[in-house]
Amino acid sequence: MKAVLIDDDPEVCHLLQVQLQHIGVEARAVTTISDMLDAVRRENPDIVFVDLSLGDADGIDVFHMLRDLRFMGPIIIVSGHPEMVLRHAKDIALRMGLDAKATLRKPFKLQDLRRVLNEATNVTSTIARVNKPSPDATLREALQKDWINFWFQPQVDLKTGLIVGAECLARIRHPSDGLVFPGQFLPTADDDDLHELTIRAADAAAKAASLDLRDGVPLRFSINVSTHSMKQPGLIFQLKRMCAVSALDLTLEITESDRGDSSVCRAFATRAVLHGFKISIDDFGSGYATFERLRHTPFSELKLDRSVVNGCSGDRALRNICVATIQLAHGFNAHAVAEGVETPEDAATLAEIGCDVAQGYFYAPALPLDEFAAYVRFPKKILPRGNS
Template identity: 35%
Template sequence: MSATRGRLLVVDDDLVQRVLIGKIGAKLGYETVVASSYEAATELLTREAFEIMALDLSLGGRDGVELLRFVAEADLRAMSIVIISGCDDRIMKATRRVANGLKLSLGGCLTKPLDLNRLRSALELPGRAPPAATSASPQFRITPERILRGLADGEFFVEFQPKVALQTGRVVGAEALARWRTAEFGMVSPMVFVPIAEEAGLMREVTDCILSSAMSQGRKLIERNPGFTISVNISGSLMSDLALPDRIEEILRRENISPSSLTVEITETSAMADVDRANDILVRLRIKKIGTAIDDFGTGYSSLAALARLPFSELKIDQSFIKGCASDDDMMKIVDASVALAKAFNMKVVAEGVETPEALEIIRRIGCDVAQGFLFAPSLRRSRAERWISERNALADDQSASATPTALAS
């Protein structure tokens, strides 16, 4: 029988299991190659291509996580990987997170003793459509000078991602996301221009431009929706700039926007880099009635210290926890504990990255106040955001007006 699915690499130091997996792979149409050790596997992966790899986490002197790291460093992310282990459920879940963090193509995680039907299903997946390799980014050179010209020419703007109150269904705010459109490069991702601006010391100019754009473009949203707030990310490099609160206040005055309509979002890592200066800045922002949110909560190394020492008014639970909470009990516990901590500090809780009804139901049940994510809407240009939010709030108001007192209380 000729191979129709491509090549399968079986990495396992157990002879019986190697033979078993190899035979199932052959029956499915793979050309099967086996490796009994980490060293043998890395040698094969260096000189040969495989569509899929079945990997036992225990490989004698080395372990499967080391091999996962090798695969990522060798940029073999298009290869599907089926992980096999006799370890307990928490270790398997953590290994899945390692693979996801390395951006590997995970075909499944199977526990011993092997369920042959599950193994067969996991090995069949790549045959449906081989994972496409990520295309390389366009090769263009963005210079600090080009960023400055873009700022001067008004090429930077914002899009708004709505934030929905879970209790009422109304849109109560939006996150303003930086965008840059150029004539020669098209749309340039913040993943490209922000690091260049950071390195060149231009984040003050970029942030001031984005903040001004967010306030001017978001004026109608604020005027039409009482209590509406717009969130803007502040670069960590600015959290040592003691003049930041005064500059923000000046922008708000120039745009004629109330300070209470703005929330600045700061990652916990940048806030903890210089706690004394960050505390100085955050206290002054709060005195000026500007909201302060700790962003990407849980992804740094000092979350509890940040909550205890710095005067945040809002906590944003990182999307990596929200996306995993419906299927991962450990993630669920982290989200639950994060909400409880925020409530203890009298903070509003925002869940970002809400993409499924299951995740929405969970965060509503455990007490999150606000949610944003693709389940509601992606980031929207100003005119579309205005229409979408107006229609959503009109519908929420109609439902609230027609609801019985019992329904409203539930």
Template identity: 35%
Template sequence: MRNPLDGLDMQTLCFIVDDEPAIGRFIALALRNFGDVGVEQFIDPPSMNAALRERVPDLIFLDVSLGASDGIEALRHLSAAGYPGVVQLMSGRDASILEDVRLVGERHGLRMRPVLTKPFRVDAIKTIVDEEQLLFGGTRAAEADGARGSEDPRPPKVSLRDALERDRLEIWYQPKIDLRAERMTGAEGLARIRHPEHGIVYPAAFIPGAAEADLVALAECALRMALRDAADFAAVGHTLRLAINMPVEALVALPIAAIVRDARPHEDDWSGIILEVTEDQIIRDIPAAHEIATQLRIHRIALALDDFGSGYSSLARLKELPFDELKLDRSFVTGCGMDTENAALCGTAIELAHRFGSLAVAEGVETASDLATIRRLGCDLAQGYLFAKAMPKDVLLAHMAADGEGGRFA
């Protein structure tokens, strides 16, 4: 994968948290042997937490058993701090305990790698470096445009209403890759706030606790921006099918068909727009959702069922909905290359999507082994840090122009 920000001087930074100094030195030496990687070592979570106030690593190696503390305590702090990087658990404890700790991290919204069992060899560190692309700017590279915001480990509470009123909202795009054509055919638009003091601020800092009216206003703003951006992509010869998240309240309250009629690109080959609705929300009123979805399809507006597998919905009821995409919950995708249970869940979800006449989309694809597995299972589209993080429209356009074929991330 070519990084869209090649040439920026952004040294990768790793933290190692282990109360055995020899282990820390072993990992640090291995990392430095593989390239220009900055490494800091800590013997307990409190010292790591103090460092996080000043700088954010791309990857944290975290021991599960830490004397007076433990990995769960560290994961809770990382989640509360809004840590955006990757966590690599490691321990000599029982594998089932390690996997349970990893799942705790995922439930806290952290990016958790498959567990690393001690003792391990240098080859294991090399695999992590390769899969996380640590020598190419790491996990922060695609966010250089908002450098200060991406480096703040403690997301400040920011008023969504204030950001909307002051025109501080931006939509950043994460490429969606067609796994057969091995090229970008769409992108998901994700909300960001460009704050004068905090830099780029992520949804964790402004979505929780926001008033319903403000969330509806956010959805309308995101829809209008995505339609405008679709026209900009089309103007330079790139027909991308863009997607945005849409809460059910906005799906019901907004005149979406009218907004799209007025603001959509007018090219005949416009591929439409996708509204992503979570499974747990859409299941509340299937008949109303079906009526709205049917009307929207007339205007080339499709629905995607987001986070499929997290809502425990009745499949018989979901079958009533005309959705174009079924997006596998990232908890299934993460580690599916190593975890046979996750692979089986992915396979079931992909098969269901195809039975419903929909495309299967894997979210959170972060390792080569996970990508190989979902490909083998017949998944249609994928997105995740393995390909690219979300980036400003202009950065994505620049990458597509440099590529020559319009977006070969895969």
């Protein structure tokens, strides 16, 4: 494994390099952003360590540069700042489409370094490191050339430990750029292409449902629906026909980007419920989903954003936010679903405080259909349960 690490303190930089080499990682240490850029271009590292405080620059600047370099390997964020600062930095990197896997707080010991390196490599071993596509790799091109794949991230009932469903997530399988993730192609997609993506996602979910992976016990599948798709008068009936053919139990997620037109969301959600669908409010806690939306939307599921889930076991403020959100969901007779669960400690905390369902790398990343089917039939024995 090859690593590039940047820290403006030469002594810390050298120490981290020596420790990485001690545990078998080939490490290139640099103290300036220009040298870091050169090292990433030349070395093509498997992993990058980024210190947040870099003199006249900072780690956020480095995130932007790594994104521009199309680096999609794991990133470990290093800093002497409080855990909350590291967590916010990690969230920023994730929202930029980077693969921020772990944080390492100074001062650290060799066992701390081993731990975060293990976190990063354990997750990335299940999915290949990929490069970001060229700007020409648009969603429209992918739809036209049939490069779209749909992967499924398992959702686990925290009381029983059983897999109860999955979120259907789009990927582009680009012939030269490899696997392309939603954060890389959705921001530039136009409305018509997003609508076509919604239809294809539902079709993929229907195919997965038809496999009868739990021997007669149906799984619930969820897809994201764009605002433009909500405006299409025939969408609900088209989805209804798909569900009837495959016995698909489909949940429709209203994403944070739909916040700008609440009347459209409200009308769509109401009609969808009248025709037997379930509505999920996505990314609650990210700052975009509002109480006004909750009051006027007939939802049956509230999804806790990863920014409040990640680290909730060790952060009292995050735990309190999760508790309040779960109670809020239950007050509306809805289920609380936690996204971005990455550690057994967070999973156990969520189960303890009454969260209903969870998804995240702790259980499994999003998987191609054949791997998802195998996972459902033979799930890993790591599913935590609450004390209640």
